Amino acid sequence: MAKKESSFVNMVFTLFVITLTASTALGFVYEFTKAPIAAAKQAAKMKAINEVLPEFNNLPNEEIYKIAMDNDTLYFYPARENSRLVGTAIETFTNKGFSGNIKLMIGILPDGSINDIVVLEHKETPGLGDKMSKSKSDFSLQFQGINPESFNINVKKDGGDVDAITASTISSRAYCDAVNRACNAYLKGGKK
């Protein structure tokens, strides 16, 4: 079969058909994957909540409440065991990352101390800043059990008590920023 001639009508028609087919296919795939993507994100969040809090038997997701902080929103997931508060998971963020936003899930016990922290989302340099993830290094372990009232959540370079990740001071600072934001919000009425 001979090649189609590059006439104006032919070109417009071809591009129209191709873009139409492509957008139809994309629309279909988007609809098809929408539910699994939402489920995967939700599952990651639930897993993080389970990891950062002590045992509970309510559904924190159904008691979610929000507090506005620095032009954005922090989400609070209270966890109860037999209707007694055992801790609150806070989804917090920072805009000070080395490349883009970082989202953390922080578990705070009723006495105000940090139980555990999990990274939800980040775009830090692989091999350097990504050591904030628990699977990559022990950086996040130093936050376990500390109380923001007696522990200065800033890297040592800034006069705080946090050991920064080697060669990733900016990522470490951002991490502390997110933790501080959550703790401040918790003290300013996040505790319910």
Next chain:
Amino acid sequence: MNQWKNFNKGFFRENAVFVLFLGLCPTLGVTTSVINGVGMGLATTFVLLMSNIVVTLIKNFIPDKVRIPSFIIIIASFVTIVELLMQAYLPGLFDELGLFIPLIVVNCLVLGRAEAFASKNSFLSSVTDGLGMGFGFTMALFFLGGVREILGSGSFLGFKFIPGDGILLFILAPGAFIALGYLIMIMNKINKKTT
């Protein structure tokens, strides 16, 4: 055309990274570890194969003057499909690679094969070409990722065998160029011997 020769040219004689120097942006960007490199390679292989197939099937319906825009639309659609599917069914891998998936669109390798091969050759040849080029690309990313992970993190496939930080330079961008340079040197040596 000999299909086996057509397939294996992607590994040595016309390896996308080591010989043709195509698609270097994602190559240098993602190869901080073996698993990232291989994941990126396989995603690219899928896009390459699908776009080769579609381009070779519709090559006679596309007027010459709009062939490049048509190819780009086809490639971009497949990349978005890969991104959505990976996000839905492989969220773990997507966490690592998500940032780099859109970069496949601008990977010259994919457009290059559509333009230089699939739009001129038969269906079967285009399929083997897509697979060969894709797996050759994956192989290159595997080696580059391997070198950088071993030297930079002291680990292989996430398994740490040297405690401590390793040579951080190799995780960062300059290390990618240095490692690539040495790998190209070795590849040239091998290619010279075999031909």
